[in-house]
Amino acid sequence: MKIVSKIYIVFVILIMTGLYSCKIGKKYSRPELHLPERITEQHSDSSTLADQDWKTIYTDTLLQSLIQKALDNNKDMLIAASRIKELAYRKRIATGDLFPTINAAIHPEREHTNDGGNNPDNDDSFEGKLSLSWEIDLWGNLRWARAESIAEYLASVEARRALQMSMIAQVAQYYYELVALDNELDIVRQTLDTWEKGLDLARIRFEGGLTSETSFRQAQVELARTATLVPELENKISQKENDLSLLVGEYEAVITRAKMNPDIYLPEQLPVGLPSTLLERRPDLRQAEQELIAAHAQVGVAFTNMFPKLTLTATYGIESSSLNDFLRSPYGFIGGTLLSPIFGAGKNIAKHKAQKEVFRQTCYRYEKSVLTAFQETKNAIVNFNKVKEARILKKNLYEASKGYVELAQLQYINGVINYLDVLDAQRGFFSAQTGLSNAIRDEQIAVVYLYKALGGGWDNLSPFDKEETKQ
Numbered sequence: 423m424k425i426v427s428k429i430y431i432v433f434v435i436l437i438m439t440g441l442y443s444c445k446i447g448k449k450y451s452r453p454e455l456h457l458p459e460r461i462t463e464q465h466s467d468s469s470t471l472a473d474q475d476w477k478t479i480y481t482d483t484l485l486q487s488l489i490q491k492a493l494d495n496n497k498d499m500l501i502a503a504s505r506i507k508e509l510a511y512r513k514r515i516a517t518g519d520l521f522p523t524i525n526a527a528i529h530p531e532r533e534h535t536n537d538g539g540n541n542p543d544n545d546d547s548f549e550g551k552l553s554l555s556w557e558i559d560l561w562g563n564l565r566w567a568r569a570e571s572i573a574e575y576l577a578s579v580e581a582r583r584a585l586q587m588s589m590i591a592q593v594a595q596y597y598y599e600l601v602a603l604d605n606e607l608d609i610v611r612q613t614l615d616t617w618e619k620g621l622d623l624a625r626i627r628f629e630g631g632l633t634s635e636t637s638f639r640q641a642q643v644e645l646a647r648t649a650t651l652v653p654e655l656e657n658k659i660s661q662k663e664n665d666l667s668l669l670v671g672e673y674e675a676v677i678t679r680a681k682m683n684p685d686i687y688l689p690e691q692l693p694v695g696l697p698s699t700l701l702e703r704r705p706d707l708r709q710a711e712q713e714l715i716a717a718h719a720q721v722g723v724a725f726t727n728m729f730p731k732l733t734l735t736a737t738y739g740i741e742s743s744s745l746n747d748f749l750r751s752p753y754g755f756i757g758g759t760l761l762s763p764i765f766g767a768g769k770n771i772a773k774h775k776a777q778k779e780v781f782r783q784t785c786y787r788y789e790k791s792v793l794t795a796f797q798e799t800k801n802a803i804v805n806f807n808k809v810k811e812a813r814i815l816k817k818n819l820y821e822a823s824k825g826y827v828e829l830a831q832l833q834y835i836n837g838v839i840n841y842l843d844v845l846d847a848q849r850g851f852f853s854a855q856t857g858l859s860n861a862i863r864d865e866q867i868a869v870v871y872l873y874k875a876l877g878g879g880w881d882n883l884s885p886f887d888k889e890e891t892k893q
Contacts, residue, residue, distance in 0.1 A: 445722075446722075448721075461695070468695070468696060469693045471873055472879075480590075485597045492589050502581060505582075517568055522555065526552050555734070583705035586879065598870070603658050613855075620641055684862055699876075710792075717780055720781070819857065820855060830844045
């Protein structure tokens with residue numbers, strides 16, 4: 423019992439030593455970023471579009487269904503989720519390194535000797551022991567390693583959120599592009615019907631001697647030229663459907679989509695928030711900062727590796743040659759090992775300096791990420807404003823071209839103008855129709871880009887995200 427008491431006392435001393443040991447090295451602080459007061463001169467909102475849930479931004483229920491399916495089934499999303507779990511376990515390993523390791527062993531043994539058959543003898547032994555091994559974190563080496571593992575884990579969480587943000591944007595973009603392709607194909611088919619009717623009329627007037635052959639042949643050319651667009655658009659539609667199938671994690675997904683609505687108008691301005699909100703909301707920037715924190719912790723590990731390491735061991739056991747007396751022969755011992763680097767040709771110092779350079783590079787990458795985020799946001803704001811202007815102008819062009827083609831057809835029937843003028847008006851109207859369709863698509867995608875640039879779309883957490891956030 424005296425041995426047990428002594429080991430207990432020593433164990434308490436070791437715990438106190440581990441708890442009150444120091445952690446040397448500089449504390450992490452975020453680099454000075456010199457953020458501007460506002461993102462653009464026209465915007466100084468305290469609120470931001472990114473605060474809204476993605477389902478309030480993308481109100482099309484068919485699009486919402488596709489986005490949710492991508493978030494649930496996309497293989498990259500599943501890989502990212504598994505990566506978070508992996509690093510969560512590694513974080514627990516690094517935390518476990520701070521505590522003693524205790525093992526138990528039971529070792530029965532029988533040794534039989536014969537001595538040439540003259541003096542046979544049996545020698546039995548029974549042993550059971552508990553062993554303890556503990557590296558005392560005198561300088562904070564293990565705590566720096568734990569800080570690194572925590573930062574890597576949090577970076578993986580932010581990486582998944584950044585992927586979710588990008589996934590939502592990509593599905594929405596592909597969906598709007600697919601809807602626009604459907605609309606363009608409808609325009610082409612309607613135009614083909616118009617060309618066919620015009621060709622029949624041109625044939626009748628040519629055969630009746632009312633017009634020249636030139637008008638008839640030109641109508642044939644326009645019909646043939648427009649017909650070539652059908653397989654091209656069908657090919658693009660098929661490829662876009664395949665792209666969406668890949669995003670939602672299916673081989674041949676049925677991509678149900680709505681018709682393009684030309685009467686949806688977006689507000690003149692959308693709130694973008696303040697510069698600091700980008701750092702708070704964009705998960706890719708938070709991921710970059712966690713990677714910076716991990717690199718800083720690696721510097722701490724390299725620095726503390728230059729100091730001595732103290733490992734303590736303790737064993738308590740019982741051993742006897744007879745099983746009946748097994749509990750009557752306890753033994754125990756305590757030991758310690760102090761391992762200190764003395765000469766390594768400057769390797770430890772070089773490793774520390776090399777790690778400091780890695781940290782400096784990571785710091786520059788973080789600063790570049792912030793600069794890139796601001797550039798993306800400013801470009802998205804400018805793009806949103808300009809595509810709205812383009813949509814208004816193309817709407818005016820559409821109305822003017824529609825009126826012109828109706829007038830040209832009426833004048834042609836009355837013999838005021840020739841058929842080439844009608845063909846020219848129809849070409850202009852066809853171009854105006856596709857231009858307006860593309861402008862509507864561009865305006866919808868501009869909202870996608872702006873919402874993503876501001877960091878919107880990641881905070882609608884799945885049950886997995888909520889569980890991991892609590893860890």
